[in-house]
Amino acid sequence: MIETARLILRQWQASDLEPFAELNADPDVMRYFPAPLSREESDNLANRFKNIIEANKGWGFWAVELKTTGEFVGTVGLLHQAERFAFSPCTEIGWRLAKNFWHQGIALEAATCALNFAFNQLYLDEIVAFTAVQNTPSEGLMKRLGMVKQPSFMHPALAVSHVLAKHRLYKITRTGWLEKSI
Numbered sequence: 001m002i003e004t005a006r007l008i009l010r011q012w013q014a015s016d017l018e019p020f021a022e023l024n025a026d027p028d029v030m031r032y033f034p035a036p037l038s039r040e041e042s043d044n045l046a047n048r049f050k051n052i053i054e055a056n057k058g059w060g061f062w063a064v065e066l067k068t069t070g071e072f073v074g075t076v077g078l079l080h081q082a083e084r085f086a087f088s089p090c091t092e093i094g095w096r097l098a099k100n101f102w103h104q105g106i107a108l109e110a111a112t113c114a115l116n117f118a119f120n121q122l123y124l125d126e127i128v129a130f131t132a133v134q135n136t137p138s139e140g141l142m143k144r145l146g147m148v149k150q151p152s153f154m155h156p157a158l159a160v161s162h163v164l165a166k167h168r169l170y171k172i173t174r175t176g177w178l179e180k181s182i
């Protein structure tokens with residue numbers, strides 16, 4: 001369990017499944033993904049994240065909880081990608097929050113915590129982030145984190161002709177992050 005000023009980043013629990021399914025079924029949240037998720041797909045994803053955190057002994061895509069109310073906010077975290085992309089092996093940072101929690105700096109707070117964890121606990125050299133070129137809110141967060149734009153790429157899971165296939169790629173090195181944090 002990791003704490004920030006407003007948030008707890010923690011292992012998944014059964015009570016997260018319903019609010020996670022709600023946000024995964026929300027067309028606004030899922031606007032830049034191929035499709036919203038069914039309850040079963042959402043539960044499978046939460047279980048996958050839970051198993052990865054367990055296997056990694058504490059890190060992955062955490063469940064994010066608001067300290068003041070205990071509400072489930074969404075997920076923010078880190079995922080190792082051994083071979084999926086041309087730039088693999090890599091560790092990506094990602095985020096998906098319920099709409100109620102947008103525009104408050106909550107994603108930035110959780111992502112800052114995740115990058116601190118990646119560089120100060122895991123001693124990784126570099127973290128990547130990527131999103132469909134249309135997803136300017138997500139790209140904005142990458143910029144606010146001080147990540148550096150790289151050449152775009154076509155997501156291998158989508159047909160080249162798919163409207164969401166073209167992705168922005170950003171990176172930040174440990175040196176870059178530590179310099180920014182000073």
Ligand SMILES: CC(C)(COP(=O)(O)OP(=O)(O)OC[C@H]1O[C@@H](n2cnc3c(N)ncnc32)[C@H](O)[C@@H]1OP(=O)(O)O)[C@@H](O)C(=O)NCCC(=O)NCCS
Nearest residue numbers: 029095096097102103104105106107108130131137138141
């Ligand atoms: C991508 C996503 C996480 C970005 O969330 P966000 O709330 O815009 O990002 P931040 O946490 O950085 O918040 C920035 C906003 O909070 C405001 N803010 C308020 N209080 C703040 C504070 N204390 N600190 C920083 N910013 C604050 C900023 O002014 C900014 O406002 P704006 O959005 O009106 O310009 C969110 O849009 C999302 O979950 N989208 C759906 C899922 C998705 O697409 N995920 C990415 C797939 S790759």
